Amino acid sequence: xxxxxxxxxxxxxxxxxxxxxxxxxxxxxxxxxxxxxxxxxxxxxxxxxxxxxxxxxxxxxxxxxxxxxxxxxxxxxxxxxxxxxxxxxxxxxxxxxxxxxxxxxxxxxxxxxxxxxxxxxxxxxxxxxxxxxxxxxxxxxxxxxxxxxxxxxxxxxxxxxxxxxxxxxxxxxxxxxxxxxxxxxxxxxxxxxxxxxxxxxxxxxxxxxxxxxxxxxxxxxxxxxxxxxxxxxxxxxxxxxxxxxxxxxxxxxxxxxxxxxxxxxxxxxxxxxxxxxxxxxxxxxxxxxxxxxxxxxxxxxxxx
Numbered sequence: 097x098x099x100x101x102x103x104x105x106x107x108x109x110x111x112x113x114x115x116x117x118x119x120x121x122x123x124x125x126x127x128x129x130x131x132x133x134x135x136x137x138x139x140x141x142x143x144x145x146x147x148x149x150x151x152x153x154x155x156x157x158x159x160x161x162x163x164x165x166x167x168x169x170x171x172x173x174x175x176x177x178x179x180x181x182x183x184x185x186x187x188x189x190x191x192x193x194x195x196x197x198x199x200x201x202x203x204x205x206x207x208x209x210x211x212x213x214x215x216x217x218x219x220x221x222x223x224x225x226x227x228x229x230x231x232x233x234x235x236x237x238x239x240x241x242x243x244x245x246x247x248x249x250x251x252x253x254x255x256x257x258x259x260x261x262x263x264x265x266x267x268x269x270x271x272x273x274x275x276x277x278x279x280x281x282x283x284x285x286x287x288x289x290x291x292x293x294x295x296x297x298x299x300x301x302x303x304x305x306x307x308x309x310x311x312x313x314x315x316x317x318x319x320x321x322x323x324x325x326x327x328x329x330x331x332x333x334x335x336x337x338x339x340x341x342x343x344x345x346x347x348x349x350x351x352x353x354x355x356x357x358x359x360x361x362x363x364x365x366x367x368x369x370x371x372x373x374x375x376x377x378x379x380x381x382x383x384x385x386x387x388x389x390x391x392x393x394x395x396x397x398x399x400x
Contacts, residue, residue, distance in 0.1 A: 108185075108212045109137045109158040111150055111173055113165030116189040125164070125189060128205045135209055136162075144172050151176045159183060160212055160389065166190020167232070167299065171367040175222075175229045178385050183217045185389035191257065192299025192368060195232045198310070200393025211391050218394070219384035220310040223294045225366060226378055231386070233298055233305070234366040236359065237289035237320070238268055243365035270322045271361040277317075278353030285347075289320040290357070292379055296338075299368070306338040307348070313383045317349040355379040 110129060129138050137158065141147045151161060151173065163173035164187035174184050174195075188196035188203050201208070223230040242264050246257060270286040293305035293316040308316040323331070323345040334340045341348045357377040364373045 107158060107215070108160040108162060109139065109150075109154050110162040110164050110187065111147055111169070112138065112140050112187075113142070113169040113189070114140050115142065116165035116169060125187070125203065125205065129164070132205065132209065136212070141169075147172050148176060155180075155182070160185060160215065162187055162208065162212075162389075164189055167192055167194060167368040170195050171229075171231060171369060174231050174386060177387075178222055178229060178382070181387065183215065183387045183389050185211065190299075194297050194299030194368070195295065197299065197301060198232070198295045198297060198394075199388055200391035201389075202391075202393065207391075211389050214390065216390040217387040218311070218390055220386050220388050221294060221313060222382045222385050223292060223315060224380045224382055225292065225364075226373065228366055228371065229382075230292065230294060230366045231310075232295050232367050233291055233293045234364065235289065235291040235318075236271065236273070236361050236364055237287060237291075238265060239289060239291070239298060240363050240365040240370065241268070243368055244363050244370040247370045265328060266325070268325075271359060273357060273359040273361070275317070275319075275358075276356045277349060277351045280353070283319075285319060286322060287319055288322050289318070291318040291320075292316075292355075293318060302335045303338045304335065304340060305348070306341060307350070311384070313381060314350050314352045315355060315379060315381050317351070317355065319347040319349070321345045321347070352381060 112126060114126065139150045141150055160183040161173055161177060162185045163170045167190055170186055177184050185208065186196040186201040187208055188201055225234055242261050245260055245264060268288060270288060272286050273290055275283040291304050293308045294310050296305050296308045297303045305316040305318050334343060340346055357379065362372045362374045364371045
């Protein structure tokens, strides 16, 4: 595939995944973007490889790169910009949109163009997990098992995801993990969920780490121990009311130290994308390495 070099007279490049989210909505947004080509540059990408080529070919001619798609598109574009002086933004078209919700990005092209015109940014941390980068949340357990199963599912959308989550929860069994934070004593636990968080939520306003901040130079670990499954609805309520860390089954660790994780469970997810990781897992924080476009809706980062 030949990757086009876009119009360099505009400072922002939007990379859109035409298969993301609900297709009628994606189609409407795509048409809206097409009508505004005099204000932005636009490229469509179907693969991670194409996205990388688009960014490489346009890196020197654009200051702002916008991921228009779901969490996978967000992860792919953002990780190519880590450590650079380029600004990253999001036009959320996915089902979860965890990163976009945390930073106040809306599915509104007019609003996005206003933010691009201002071109203000904030610096945030990124988590490094072995050789992979995490913007939002990663982990092992219920959410990662669902991510692996959902990846093989032909159906897409919110309802199939909810059905699969319920099915996985009912079949859930604990996994064992050893965790060492810096020089501290190793924790040895049986868990339902281990979450490595840079921001607060999975997506859809499900807050797994209510105290996490992507600008504090720290990693948030959330350990959910096995609990009676009849309490599942209670955990769901706590998740959506930012009270998950109030449960006696939940342990929350905040650290800037290197974390080493050992487990026989290999089904991880990083920003919602399934990965198989075996052996020693090393987690580090990379401080203030990504510039994110500032929006009026970004409520948890202080406005300057």
